[in-house]
Amino acid sequence: MKHFEANSPFARDIAAVLHPHTNVRAHLEKGPEIFTRGKGLFVYDEDGREYFDAAAGLWCASLGFGVERLAQVAYDAMKNLGYYQIFRGASHSAAIELSERLLALTPCPMSKVLLQCSGSEANDTAVKLVWYYWNAVDKPEKRKIISRKGSYHGSTTIDVCLTGKPEFHAGFGLPFPGFLYTDMPYYYRHHVDGESEEQFSQRLADSLEQLILEEGPETIAAFWADPVVGGSGAVLPPKGYFEKVQAILRKYDILFVADEVICGFGRTGNMWGSQTFSLTPDIITCAKALSAAMQPISAVLINDRIFEGMKIQSDRNGRFVHGFTYAGHPVAAAVAIETLKIYDEIDMIGHVKAMEPIFLGGLGALKDHPLVGDVAGCGLIAGVEVVADKKTRAMFPASVGLPAKLEANALKQDLILRHVGNRLAFSPALIITEAEINDLVSRVKALLDLTLAEVS
Known part of the structure; x- marks a missing residue:
């Protein structure tokens, strides 16, 4: 829920903050998504809504959010x-x-x-x-x-x-x-x-x-x-x-x-x-x-x-x-x-190596999805290629607005990830567990199913 009161963080952001990688004019109407705290792989907005951040911020929150030590x-x-x-x-x-x-x-x-x-x-x-x-x-x-x-x-x-x-x-x-x-x-x-x-x-x-x-x-x-x-x-x-x-x-x-x-x-x-x-x-x-x-x-x-x-x-x-x-x-x-x-x-390298086959295997199973052309990764970084035609590797035309659909459908799953055009990128916090990987894959499949329904 957005707050338009004059002194709300939402209104103050529009008045004062210039955001990187953001459409300057559109932001004046859409405004920010304001996050207030984080814990582990999850962040929370001002309304308390929980999001699974599969990008670790900008590839960087390797130990998750809110590390008290x-x-x-x-x-x-x-x-x-x-x-x-x-x-x-x-x-x-x-x-x-x-x-x-x-x-x-x-x-x-x-x-x-x-x-x-x-x-x-x-x-x-x-x-x-x-x-x-x-x-x-x-x-x-x-x-x-x-x-x-x-x-x-x-x-x-x-x-x-x-x-x-x-x-x-x-x-x-x-x-x-x-x-x-x-x-x-x-x-x-x-x-x-x-x-x-x-x-x-x-x-x-x-x-x-x-x-x-x-x-x-x-x-x-x-x-x-x-x-x-x-x-x-x-x-x-x-x-x-x-x-x-x-x-x-x-x-x-x-x-x-x-x-x-x-x-x-x-x-x-x-x-x-x-x-x-x-x-x-x-x-x-x-x-x-x-x-x-x-x-x-x-x-x-x-x-x-x-x-x-x-x-x-x-x-x-x-x-x-x-x-x-x-x-x-x-x-x-x-x-x-x-x-x-x-x-x-905590033997972080050992943990990443242990999670790697689970992570890549879970995402790799999505190759059977009608929209997925390829999945590739190593360690705990991977990309999922979304295509219009699996045989020819053809991408959706710009008129389809695929990136916006992918982002919107990810948010419907309370999922934050990076997308570069038609490609989804994953770089979760390195502390991710097997259960959290399974949760992530489930959310990704759901967003792909929603997107398929919209582009079919």
Whole structure:
């Protein structure tokens, strides 16, 4: 129930709040859905209605909502050192311990950790470090960056250039020159009849190499990829894809940046998506589950090659001139440390591995539904492809308004999930139980049945 009283949160929101990823004009009439609390996998609105959040907020509430242990840690940290910066050699114990813990967890050898405040900040910073490195080794012409169509890497001006989704560029005069986009590894949607996953991967690798040769390998600085493409609805790489891509990057001396903002800390069934898909990046960016979303914090992990370049540039320029006021915030760092401790104590990776076959099996059973063309996932992240024709993989025309129908029918099941066009994405809190998975699958089947009745 919406409240239009002048002093209600609903009316005050319309008067004051500008919402991301929201139609500005429509919001003035529809208004917000105001949430007041959360517990476990569930959130509650101002009227007490309970919702099953199958997206863990924005892929990030890995320990669920309302984690009192982390709240207590934040309170204690705030009392002790409510804020301090890490500029000009200043430090504090939380920044040190968190960085040490992250280096101990890395999927491949890393040298240093640069703490930041968000996934967007981490990716934006990583772009600067890529350019910083190539300038350090006297190859400033290596400046172009390749990412992938359909990818999402953040909302800063530079991150949106990394993002391979035209709707993120529209109206902003973006992207800037020098950002290139290769094919998205979306086997189900883009393979040709009779093409195996390995053949599809080889075709995409050949396309990437052709792009590099056309642009000039001496101009390409880095390749950006998230292990699972979250921006297109949890799309997994096909067999052989990253093996072939990494060989090309090594061939032309192109840095590899793994965006682990969504995939890091257990989401794919390992601590890192890089472990799940055998990646050896030069730089890793991470955020979200680093603090179980209880505090805004992120990190950029760099290998020794990048750090050696940073030392050269720091000597040339007198110092490394980069930083954010709240980077390495002692409260956020303390919460992140405690989050990592919790993961270890409850064997979060073991739990995800135990739930994975139940989760993927439950969603996989939906492939028999008339609207479902494909289900793919790993760990506790998955995508369900909704199609008009299972045989041809044809999608519904825009006039059908499928995304709006899917969202509305999900809410009828008191279910919150992410949808990217015709694809449903699932990333529940990593603490999900077998009973909750069964509950989730039941709600998804119900929303699909409602949608089928509307489009038939």
